[in-house]
Amino acid sequence: MDFTLTEEQRMFADTARALFADTVTPDHWRRMMAAGETRDPARWAAIVESGFTQILLPEDAGGLALAEIDFALIAEAAGYVALPDPLVESAGIAAPMLASLAPDHAALADPAASIAIQHPANPLVADADSAAAIVLHRDGQAFVATPDQVRLVRRESIDPFRSVFAVEWDEATPLGSADWDLALDRGAVFAAAQGLGLAQRAIDMAVAYAKERQQFGKPIGTYQSVKHMLASAQVGIEFARPVVHAAAAQIGHRDVFSRARVSHAKIVALEAADQAARASIQVHGAMGYSWEVDVHLLLKRALALTGQWGTPAVHRARIGERLFTRPTGPDTTFAREYDHA
Numbered sequence: 001m002d003f004t005l006t007e008e009q010r011m012f013a014d015t016a017r018a019l020f021a022d023t024v025t026p027d028h029w030r031r032m033m034a035a036g037e038t039r040d041p042a043r044w045a046a047i048v049e050s051g052f053t054q055i056l057l058p059e060d061a062g063g064l065a066l067a068e069i070d071f072a073l074i075a076e077a078a079g080y081v082a083l084p085d086p087l088v089e090s091a092g093i094a095a096p097m098l099a100s101l102a103p104d105h106a107a108l109a110d111p112a113a114s115i116a117i118q119h120p121a122n123p124l125v126a127d128a129d130s131a132a133a134i135v136l137h138r139d140g141q142a143f144v145a146t147p148d149q150v151r152l153v154r155r156e157s158i159d160p161f162r163s164v165f166a167v168e169w170d171e172a173t174p175l176g177s178a179d180w181d182l183a184l185d186r187g188a189v190f191a192a193a194q195g196l197g198l199a200q201r202a203i204d205m206a207v208a209y210a211k212e213r214q215q216f217g218k219p220i221g222t223y224q225s226v227k228h229m230l231a232s233a234q235v236g237i238e239f240a241r242p243v244v245h246a247a248a249a250q251i252g253h254r255d256v257f258s259r260a261r262v263s264h265a266k267i268v269a270l271e272a273a274d275q276a277a278r279a280s281i282q283v284h285g286a287m288g289y290s291w292e293v294d295v296h297l298l299l300k301r302a303l304a305l306t307g308q309w310g311t312p313a314v315h316r317a318r319i320g321e322r323l324f325t326r327p328t329g330p331d332t333t334f335a336r337e338y339d340h341a
Helices: 007-023 026-035 041-049 068-080 087-101 180-212 224-249 256-283 285-289 295-307 312-325
Strands: 115-117 133-138 141-145 151-155 164-168 173-177
Touching: 007 041, 007 068, 068 087, 068 180, 068 224, 087 115, 087 133, 087 141, 087 173, 087 180, 180 224, 180 256, 180 295, 224 256, 256 285, 256 295, 256 312, 285 295
Parallel strands: 115 133
Antiparallel strands: 133 141, 141 173, 151 164
């Protein structure tokens, strides 16, 4: 199977990287933390103008009708800068679900409106306070409400850029039966894609520091112990990247094989992010454990994403289902349940 990215996909990814590089710098991180904010209106306006909020929406809902692999590239770029804004969960998961259930909903008519989602896999809802609509679940059914129609109880997160809430509600507009499994797959893949970005940023920060930091008269990056540590972490990223891309490309099959690929992607990508962030902290030495060195923000985002959209135990179980109930071997690497799927 050919996973070579198209020119259009590369263009979208390059546009996202350029936008985020200009608008999500460590200085931005610091200012937002000092102000206790998790969203930047100017940056969000630029994100909307670039069309990123409409990538997965169908054309009849005003979207671009692109695929999960296209959005995964945007999510990876968002992970590289630990994007505080709710782009990934809103545009990648909540908005497509709402569009599939209520394509004429008012929140979809405004590209700048963010949408939050209460999913059975997640005990808390991210960015519910600033959302134009919240997709809710109860007994397998989907509902929708606005923040003023529910009770939001703020909870603390290890990630200072995540606003998470317990959502309590009595009445909401019913939407009918929803595909919560597809939402879980999308959430897991896009969390994995963010993990790739987080991991690469952590390594890049460590490499830059290792070139500058002098010890015994030469840069610490010249020592084999530092080289090997960072090389091992980079290998983890390179092995995880094709797994994530394959999972994103095959979500649409929606069978035991594609679910296992999604779970594999989430596990290896977030493990790579964890390894890279911890290696980066170690390369920075004692100061790597301080608040002043920004690598801790990458580790905190990786830890938060590890528990979102299915825990490692949940995803190991899905991989086990595929391994123990279906044939294995080189000829089944890209197997699917049905030829017409």
